[in-house]
Amino acid sequence: MASNGKSRRPIRADKRYSSTTRRSTATSGRKATPIKSRTKAKPPVQKRKARRARRKSSGGGGIIGFFARILRWFFGLIWSVFWKLGVAFAVVIVGWVAYTATSLPPSSEVVDGRARGSLTFLDRDSQVFAWRGDQFGGVITADTVSPNLKNAIVATEDRRFYSHLGVSPRGIASAIRINLSEGRGALDGHGGSTITQQTAKLLCLGRPYDPGTGMTEAEYEADCRRTTLQRKIYEAIYAMAMEAKYSKDEILTIYMNRAYLGSGTRGFQAASERYFGKSASDVNAAEAAMLAGLLKAPTRYAPTSNLQRSQDRANVIVGLMEEQGYLTTAEAQNARQRPAQLSEAAEERAGGYFADWVMDTVPSFLGAETTEDVIINSTFDPAMQKKAEEALQHIFKTKVSEESKAQAAIVVMSADGAVRAMVGGRKTKVSGAFNRATQALRQTGSAFKPFVYAAALDAGYSPYAMITDEPMTINVPGSGPWSPRNYSRNFAGRVNLETALKNSLNIPAVKVSEAVGRENVRRIARGFGIHNGLDDGPAVALGTSETTLLEMTAAYAGFLNGGSAVTPYGLTQLKLMGDNEPLMGQPGGIGNRIIAQSAAEELNWMLYKVVEEGTGRRAKLSDRPVAGKTGTTQSNRDAWFVGFTGDYVTGVWMGYDDNTPLKGVTGGGLPAEIWHEVMARISEGTPVTQLPMSQPTEPQQYQNQPALQQPQTRQQTPNPVGTAERVLNDVLGNIFGRN
CATH class of the missing domain: 1.10.3810.10 (Biosynthetic peptidoglycan transglycosylase-like)
Known part of the structure; x- marks a missing residue:
């Protein structure tokens, strides 16, 4: 059928033909150009089918496909933008890291970043026993x-x-x-x-x-x-x-x-x-x-x-x-x-109290605030420290109620003031704790009386000089009449000085103090290291002034060494780590002579009699002589025993931190027993060193004489401290009498 060129039949004919027919036509030489030109605005069948397949696989068309396409577009936009930002961010990070790296110092300069230094404590044998600081x-x-x-x-x-x-x-x-x-x-x-x-x-x-x-x-x-x-x-x-x-x-x-x-x-x-x-x-x-x-x-x-x-x-x-x-x-x-x-x-963890005390005795820039590493050689003896702690624990475990809050302190030192052990309280494994041996100011009670008798002996009186224990009253300006009493509330009558001390009679101590002069008593006490404010009234003889256990122990060390002052010390040498030259040497030791050596030796004999026959019998050791003195303050708030062997001086204090009175405790009781336990352990297996004491002869010449007669003349070692005062006192004694 002919065509005039205006009809669309070829398209309809294509639709009617089967795929086989079209392929055969194409192979027979028919041209497809007219078809291509006529279907130019539309995709080929194969492409349409592929597109429909892709839409179907990706969510298809319709509403789902629409939103799928939106999401694809959105994420594509994000990726297109943020990958660039990511690259920029990575560049910034790399640059930041690189810049920071260039500012870092060499690694060797930052291994030690401490702001504070350290203190390392060495004992008497140069072994480390404590640390402080960083x-x-x-x-x-x-x-x-x-x-x-x-x-x-x-x-x-x-x-x-x-x-x-x-x-x-x-x-x-x-x-x-x-x-x-x-x-x-x-x-x-x-x-x-x-x-x-x-x-x-x-x-x-x-x-x-x-x-x-x-x-x-x-x-x-x-x-x-x-x-x-x-x-x-x-x-x-x-x-x-x-x-x-x-x-x-x-x-x-x-x-x-x-x-x-x-x-x-x-x-x-x-x-x-x-x-x-x-x-x-x-x-x-x-x-x-x-x-x-x-x-x-x-x-x-x-x-x-x-x-x-x-x-x-x-x-x-x-x-x-x-x-x-x-x-x-x-x-x-x-x-x-x-x-x-x-x-x-x-x-x-020994020596916590000791290390804290030593650290406080050095300048702060070498101690608590040091920025250097400091090495401190000390007088500390770990074995003695352990024995002192064990002795304290033994007494509290066996003789003190578990509920008791009573405290105790111990100091052990040599005759020159070198502190060997220090216990500042019942808790011993501590650092930075309140140290009752060095920080607690307490009244000394009768433990002060040796200073009174030291003044008398140094002035020339004999331990056999007589005195009368009887009622007495002193008018104290500003306070009125004051009448001292003995602990027993009884009077012993005529007694010698040795008996008055060993039985810790109060009235004879006051009388002796008044006879030799209170100022002389205070002078000698200050000379031996009792630096805190001493009472200026007559009660000073009975230990109403306050001091620390460390000071009292050091003062008794002066008796042991023959009458010279002692400054207690724990540090022997201080140097910086790595240096050979010390920055500090020993700050303490034996100082000026306070009383004559002969007076000190007689006083030691009197203190020996305190332990042998008097109030300090519980401190007695079985294998060596001991000298010492008990002390009990008013209302039993404090109990003391300070004594020495020929080698070491040990002081013991017991009481409550809040001044609660002790029940049934005196210096001759638990403190003397603690002292005994400490020194028995320390002395075990060591050779016996005799006490430097001297017993006066011919006591009979004093028996029938008035009390506190003119003192006998004795050869005394010159005492550069207070000599003028003693001479003046002797002159006044000759004028007004010594009774």
Whole structure:
């Protein structure tokens, strides 16, 4: 059928033809151009089918397909924009890290970041017994530290330390998950920090401590430990900068030297020396695990605080080391069966009161506020300290009620004032505690009377000089009549000075004080080291003035050494760590002569009779002579015994901190028994040294003479202190009489 060119039949014919017919037509040479030209605005069938298939597979058409196309367009837009921002952000981070890395100092300059220094105390044999301040044992490196310790730290704190770039996204995500599951904020609690991040925090992100800011060191450290989102970002940047600047081992070295590990120790070297008495290069697996376990909570897990808790924590670390292949099963089992133990010095924690006292006697810039590492050689004797503590505990355990709040203090010293042991209270494993031996001012009671009799003997009176124990009244200006009484409320009549002292009679002591002059008594007491305000009234003879146990013990040391003043001391030499030349030498020792040697020897004999026959009999030792004096204050608020053998002087005080009266306790009771227990332990197995005492002869010449007659003439060693006053007193005595 012919076509005029206006009809659309060819298109309709195409629709009627089968696909086979069309293909045969095409192969027969018929041209397809007319069809192409007629279907120019529409896609081919195959393309339409492919497009419909794609739409169907991607959500198809309709509403779903519409929104799918919108989402594809939206995410495409985001990607096209944010990949550029991501690249820009990465460039900024890299630049920030690179800039920070260039500002970091060499690793060797930041291993010791302490603001305070340390004090290390050595005993009389140059062995360490106490520490104060921030201890730093010296630099320990990743190469020189024990492999056990290096592995324990990595296994505990950051098992991927040697593979990450300073931060661990996996660790942070895990920490956030744990914090949220435990009901805390995302950044509260577990931090997911790597060792590098922890080191960045120890460095306070490069901000050193500046006292000029007004912050204390503790406040500064607390501020460095704050956890906020902004600070975590800075911490991550600083950590990556450290990774760029330092090697892994350099970072670990900084960490090992700056970490706080309890008991004032900074760094693993100091901690190893503090707890185990050895270098961090020598610790075994059990000791390494205990040290690494301190990183979590150094105060809580410090072995000096609770050894069992510290050992339990160490077992956890041993398990981690075994799990990660640092220990074999046999090695781990051995570490569990042989847990780390404290060194003897760390276990004893001896000398806390002594170390605190010595630290207070040095200038603050070398003591509590030092920025240097100071070594102090001392007079301390750990064996004596232990025996003194054991003696105190024995008496309180066996003779004092468990409910009693009574306290006691002990000082042991040599005749030259060198303090060997000091107990400042019933709790002995302390530091920074109230020291009743050096800080408590208490009335001395009859323990003061030897100064009265020292004045009489030095003025020429004999121990056999007679005095009458009888009622007496003295008119005290401003106070009115004062009538002293004996503890027994009885009167002994005519007695000699030796008897009056050994029975601790009050009225004879007052009479002797008045006879020789109160000022002479005060002068001699001050000369022997009783520096606190002494009463100027007649009651001074009965020990109404206050002083410390340390001062009283030092004063009695003056009797033992023959009558010379003593300044108690504990420090023998102070120097900076690493220096050979000392900055300070011994600050105390024997000083000026206060009474004649002959008077001191006679006084010692009188004090010997106090222990042999008088109020101090409970202090008597079975194998050597003892001299001493009891003291009990008004209403039994204080009880004393101060005495000496030929080698050592020991003072004991007992009472309540709030001045509550002691029940049934006098100086001749529990204090004398404590003294006996201390000195029996200290003297055991040592050779006997005789007391430097002298018994006067021919007491009969005094029996029938009036009391306190003109003193006999004696050869006296010149006393440069108070000689003029004594001569004037003798002259006045000749004029007005001595009775």
